[in-house]
Amino acid sequence: MSAGHCDRHPVLPRDRSELLERIRRIEGQVRGIGRMIEEDRYCVDVLVQIAAARSALDNLGMLVLEGHVKGCVAQALREGQGDEAVRELLEVVRKFLR
């Protein structure tokens, strides 16, 4: 199941604007890393910024995961179709472990 037949949309309008705001900030961080490379900045400073952008992506992922568990996974579990939802959830959590 990669095209979730989940009709309770996990991203509410208010959450969506928060997510988009975070994404814009991450885009800015990534652009900033490009500028640091162009300006030949000290590489440890570049690495610190790369780690910060990665951490911001993790936080974004946790927010999306929260919406997903509260929305789609909860719905699937209530409707007795939880097995596939749980399998899919664990697979995506595992992607974040590496």
Added chain:
Amino acid sequence: MSAGHCDRHPVLPRDRSELLERIRRIEGQVRGIGRMIEEDRYCVDVLVQIAAARSALDNLGMLVLEGHVKGCVAQALREGQGDEAVRELLEVVRKFLR
């Protein structure tokens, strides 16, 4: 920047354009995640893209780290000032562990 007095610049021009190309691709990935949120796409698909962008940042980090170790750390070690460089290296590697 606590030890940026490294005069053997770690980023060579050829490497720099490769790094910048990677950064542009990551920016594109992050923008794509924003579009997925706007289009209310299935959240597991969004999570997979977030994990992919995170992994691309890890790979970028490894490239910068390679330049740093071969450049600045190697120079510091040859000049007998390796302790600070090693301490700083381990600190930044640790940032990538979490």
Added chain:
Amino acid sequence: MSAGHCDRHPVLPRDRSELLERIRRIEGQVRGIGRMIEEDRYCVDVLVQIAAARSALDNLGMLVLEGHVKGCVAQALREGQGDEAVRELLEVVRKFLR
């Protein structure tokens, strides 16, 4: 333990013996790392074994997480007490991200 009032035990007897078998193997890996240190083995080989034990712990964690989501979280969601279970789940997933 903040929400341990889950009466559908997540670990079934058959799963339990699999988990215990994995744990014994991980204990063996950790003891093996100790022997490598005592025998003054090459540190990169030691690091590779440490990374392998860490990865085995991740796999163990994923199994326990699966039982938890299918058991306790599913039960809590069905009983309308999902919010606390989801909050707790995300908190523990986050511990594995670092």
Added chain:
Amino acid sequence: MSAGHCDRHPVLPRDRSELLERIRRIEGQVRGIGRMIEEDRYCVDVLVQIAAARSALDNLGMLVLEGHVKGCVAQALREGQGDEAVRELLEVVRKFLR
């Protein structure tokens, strides 16, 4: 190169006993996780302990990595054989990233 021809042993006697002490503690943590499974303890508590053991392994890895960089890698770089040592270092750091 998996059999490091590094004659400056990275693990000094004093460090060794600290490493062995840490390894014994990690073994105890892993055994404790086994007991929690046997006693059918709440799975979130088990997960927290697994994450703690994983984190202790990371810390152990960082200590071994420190000895390796200060010892073998520094020696290789001083002797003009740094390329292989750096390649190997980055490969093992990458194992800890995933």
